[in-house]
Amino acid sequence: MKVAVAGLWHLGCVTAASCAKHFDVSALDADAVPIAALREGTPPIFEPGLAELMQDGLRSGRLNFTTDAKTACANAEVIWITHDTPVNDDDVPDAESVFVHIRTLVPLAKHDAIFLISSQMPAGTCRKLEAEFPGRRFAYSPENLRLGGALKVFNEPERIVAGCRTDADRALLAELFRPFCANVIWMSPESAEMTKHALNSFLALSVTFANEIARLCELTGADAKEVEAGLKSDARIGSRAYLGPGAAFAGGTLARDVVALTQLAANRNEPLALIPSIKVSNDRHKGWALSRLKDELGSLRGVTVAVLGLTYKAGTDTLRRSQAVELCERLLAEGCTVRAFDPAAKQLPALLAGATMSPDPRSALAGADAVVICTEWPEFKALPWAELLAAMRRPLVFDANRFVKSSLPVTLGLRYFSVGKTT
Secondary structure (H helix, E strand, C coil), X not given: CEEEEECCCHHHHHHHHHHCCCCEEEEECCCHHHHHHHCCCCCCCCCCCHHHHHHHHHHHCCEEEECCHHHHHHCCCEEEECCCCCECXXXXXXXXXXXHHHHHHHHHCCCCCEEEECCCCCCCHHHHHHHHCCCCEEEECCCCCCCCCHHHHHHCCCCEEEECCCHHHHHHHHHHHCCCCCCEEEECXXXXXXXXXXXXXXXXXXXXXXXXXXXXXXXXXXXXXXXXXHHHCCCCCCCCCCCCCCCCCCCCHHHHHHHHHHHHHHHCCCCCCHHHHHHHHHHHXXXXXXXXXXXXHCCCCCCEEEEECCCCCCCCCCCCCCHHHHHHHHHHHCCCEEEEECCCCCXXXXXXXXXXXXXXXXXXXXXXXXXXXXXXXXXXXXXXXXHHHHCCCCCEEEECCCCCHHHCCCCCCCEEEECCECC
């Protein structure tokens, strides 16, 4: 099978490199700058194992990176659409930018090629494209990748959701999916598109529910982690539910689908109460660390705050939609001195020009009034916390997810803050 993968950010690079273990893959992007690096085996974003897998594909000859859309699509049986769907600061997705890419590719493809869309697109995408391009084949399979563990999720999924129209479409996609997973949940394209929206929105709802319960726990003396254990002990909920108290969800992935459903309802004059409130609650919870800092210290002008972890999550180097970056912005606006450290991010973005990038945790915490644990890098648990806390002006630790709690010593004067439990 010959596969073209169009759109080479995180999803596209993982898809192309993984498919190249089994098929001939032409990986396409219109931007020549990342293509040059990709041809050297360097992905645009850090993902454990991805560079090595890409290099394996390049050496085998089954993986080719190109800016030539005509050549990439000419003989492809499947054209896998993996463009990143941009979102603005309000998490509103720009689906039209992906439609533009698809419309460019359709005339270049074989008439019997199938366009498999995995970009985050609104429900109704395949039907819209079918109306624009009669006789062409479109299908949808929602991506489920997570930064830092994407290769395992792609290559060893528990199930694949796929929406297509005909038995012929299903047979071709089954051949594509066979090396990765035998458990394919087949449905219509509309249902597959809605499944993506519903799944992410349900996860987002679970996170916001847990954090609202956690804030009530802080007011009543309950411990949200103990409440979490009680909830998960119920077989109707289960141990894998997203009910851990902690930081708000970030990155745009979950919020994008919440907003997509909210927009869908608004466009159809269908009033919703629950789904739009998810984003409202989550946005409010993003202020937890800043609010607790103010509760403890009053005015933050002149206060020095150390921030450990800047990347969107551990195991990657991207700062896009990072809550840590947002927190640093807010701290600077409050007049704080901000010192940040991250083992992967070596340079601050321009919007944090007033902050300092420390070379190590010790430099960040020395003389600080508080430290906020943001990105959960495993090495933070192994830090010499007794020495670091002793070097602070005030040993105040704000750790939303209780990530380093078990690593902290019993230190005179230490005050520890987490979501869902009073100090």
